[in-house]
Each structure stands twice: as C-alpha cells, then as structure tokens.
Amino acid sequence: MSNVFFDITIDGAEAGRITFKLYDDVTPKTARNFRELCTGQNGYGYKGSGFHRVIPQFMLQGGDFTNHNGTGGKSIYGEKFAGSPLDGHAGKNTNGSQFFITTVITDWLDGKHVVFGRAPSKKITISNSGTV
Template sequence: SAPTTASARASSLTFTDCQSYSNPVVFFDITIDDEHAGRIVMELFAHIVPRTAENFRALCTGEMGFGYRQSIFHRIIPDFVCQGGDITNQNGTGAKSIYGAKFEDESFEVRHTGPGLLSMANRGRDTNSSQFFITLKKAEHLDFKHVAFGFVKDGMDVVRRIGELGTKDGKPTETITISDCGQIFLSCSMFEIVFPELLLNQGSVLRTSR
C-alpha cells in the first residue's frame, strides 16, 4: 500500500461534499453464477480526482478497446471489501489502465468513511491500474494509501449480496461477473439518473461494445 503524501489534505470529505451533477455516472450489471443479480450505479468524483475517474469511466464504456465487461470480482472479504478489475488475468495478478500499465496516485482527499466507497487497489505508491474495490464498511486504515474516487449511488443491496459471497482468504464462493457496464447520462431538466432502458433510442447511454 502507498504511504501518506504531503499533498493530502488534513480534513476528510463527505459524500455530500463530493457529489456534483457534472460528475460522470456509470453502471455495472452483475451476474452471480450466470444469473442476473442486479445493477450497481456509481458516481465518480471527476471534480476531485479527474484522471482516476476518467480511467474508471473509460474502462466502464470500453471505448479504448478494453474494459470491465465480462471481468470478475476476484477478491471478496465479508464486512470489508469487494475487489475486481483484473481485466487481463481475472485472478488479481493483472491489470491495465487507459494510461498504460499503471499511473500515479492523484489525491487522498476522499477518505474511506463508510460502505459504498469506490477506491483504487494498488501494489504500493503510484501503481494504480484497473483494479478497484468497493468498501463494505468504514475503513480508515486505507486512508492515504488508496485513492477513493467515487461511491455507489444505487444498488448497494447488490454490493452487500456480493459481500456475502466472500471468505476470510478473499476467494469468492461463487463467480461474480460484470456482465455489462457503461456510462449513464443525467437528465438536464431534473438532475436524475436516466436509466438505459429509457434512452436506448436516444443515444444517451454509452456502453461496452458487444
């Protein structure tokens, strides 16, 4: 895990501080052993960590020719984290970012203050790539070591269900797959999430290619 950097702010930011209607919203459709389990909708803190958010957004859409679609959650520890994003080896040993093999820690402003935080998994300082995790509880010991870059806006019930399939050593008891993913655009008039089934004919959802 990466050490504390001098540029990190002393005060923590809450979800309310981090939310912005200009931030990108993305989704994962989840299957558990090939059965649909639901959708996770996430807001990315592009106004705080733009490079980190852009990496995750582009991996959700697959616009660079690779991404999260059909990747798995390979490490799940109950009451701690659900980790995925190994888009190369599918077992936690690989990863690939839109910037290359890895990229630098951007900011540690957002703290791991509760469940539903999106944060980058790493192998030390400045080793971010495509692997990420979603917290299942407050995890202060991860602050200043992992870059938190978003939160679960809807579908925390799906995240909790995934968390129940974990073990102490992290190996899931079932196969949890991101069967589809992409970006969801906000309604300009109501600032509400517009879901894909309402917009497929209007070009308002950017998805991974099939």
C-alpha cells in the first residue's frame, strides 16, 4: 500500500490533513492514477481543486480540477480509462480523476464503484474553541 495525502483548507484557513492508504495490489491502475494526481507529477492534478459536492452523513466528491463543478477532470492515462471490472459510476470505462470519500458505511454502493483506498480512522479532537 502506498500513502498519499490532501492538506485541506477552508476559506484559506488550514483545516488539517487527510491521509489515504491506496490498494496498489488490488486496483493498481486506479491507485496509480490517484497517486500521480496527488503528486501532480504529470503537470496536473488535485492540488488547488475543491470538493464540488458535499452531502452530510454520506460523502464528499472531488477531483474535477478542469471545470471545478463535477463535469470535468482527466486521468493520467488520458481523459477516461478502464480501471477494473466495476469501472466508474458514469458507466463502463469512465474512470477519470473524480472520486468520493464516504463518511458512513455505504453497503448499497458495493459492486457499483471501485474502492481503491481508505482514509484510516483516527481520533478527532477539538484543539481549540471559542467565539470570534
């Protein structure tokens, strides 16, 4: 498993780091795509992009670094690629750069989307609070 990360900001303020463990052995092509888009080693990638869809108690969706609205993105292999027998949510051979991070167990998605990594669970602590 390889590890990659996102440093997150909210309105310019640092909000923390999300670290992902990628399933290189199970989904090598998809994991490589995500890893290289995290590093930007091909001249493009996730840095500076946002989450274009957030659904509380379900998921965050991001990865559209071309149009920034959920309609774009591209993979390291070209615009779209075939990554696994499950392929992307938009149909067969439609993997690109978009991804989502689920925040709850989503059994109804089993067999419909490629799971290529995980964000390890960690204890979350409020380090400071107050009024502004």
